[in-house]
Amino acid sequence: MGWGPGWPLARAGMAIGLLGGSFDPAHPGHVHVTREALKRLGLHQLWWLVTPGNPLKMHGPAPLDQRLARAREMMQHPRVRVTDLERRLGTRYTADTLAALQSRYPGVRFVWLMGADNLAELHCWDDWQDIVARVPMGVLARPGDRLSARLSPAARIYAFARRSKSQAQGLASISPPAWTFLNLPMRDDSSSALRENGSWQQSD
Template sequence: MMRASLPRAGRGQVVGLLGGSFDPPHGGHVHITRAALRLFGLDRVWWLVSPGNPLKTNAPAPLAERLAAAERLMVDPRVTVTDIEARTGTRYTAETIEALMALYPGVRFVWLMGADNLAGFHRWERWRWIMETVPVGVLARPEERISARMSPAARIYREARLRGQRARLLGRAEAPAWAFQNLPMMKVSSSEIRAAGRWRGGGHTLP
């Protein structure tokens, strides 16, 4: 794997990691990315466009098409769209974080997720290891706030939560540390776009 093909990050930088199939990417992804940069004290965000989600049975659109669509949509010098999971051969979040920590010594990574993911986080592979290795930033969708706050992960790690303005310190905090931020969310999802037939790969205009 050639280093020139990988995203760049300097020692001491705080990089938020937003993983997913991005099938397709949409304005909601852009919205939570910009919010995370502002709310969690991040220097950069990487969109980790995955080859496929181990928890989903249906294969996504071809990786090259999803990457191209994401790069057209997310235009911000602080954000990098990458297929690094395909390059490292990792499938699960814990594996990806391990690989990135080995590739980027001295870079501080923060895992980003929606509140719906926090609600089911305890079903992820090595989820406790993730919580105890990197800070986690959670951005709340209106309909998922209560279930996320009552989730096993939220209850077990309740003492590690950074509340209010302290969430801005997340990028410099030592794990376990997590923050939960409410914000107005765009009511759009990749599954809805696919169901409506508005996603046919790299050449299609997305909301």
């Protein structure tokens, strides 16, 4: 399939993290977790998937183009791409987005990134077990946020697939199901931003 403006370039064998969310607005917390995930998971790139709208939320976010502009202003890193891929792909749910990306980028090793609060609710997402079966997952946890995630249905069902901290660097190369916790101590500004915007990560 041909490439055009707005479609990030990636070749087979690359490890690419996917951070989805409304980014309404993008803030220092997003930047912090992105940089940490790049380092700790051995990723070649990390793509922000700025979603057109969260199907579980009653009230829509700010206009997509406005959120994209803010995100690109906030997140400037040579290995990070801020994208509207869900709009381009015509998908709204994470499972559908992953399937479409894997079809369009054959051989690319995607890693899905989510907050610990999202792991706690993952069993409520549309086709959530398909997500777990498709890609490894990096769970971004602040100190004190892990307990509810560890006790969640998804964590219990897939306890056998949890990988250790020492395996995080190679997570993209592990066949799913595979997931790991990344403990991310927050700076003051990042922590307060995340508390104020609990929807930093997309839920489905």
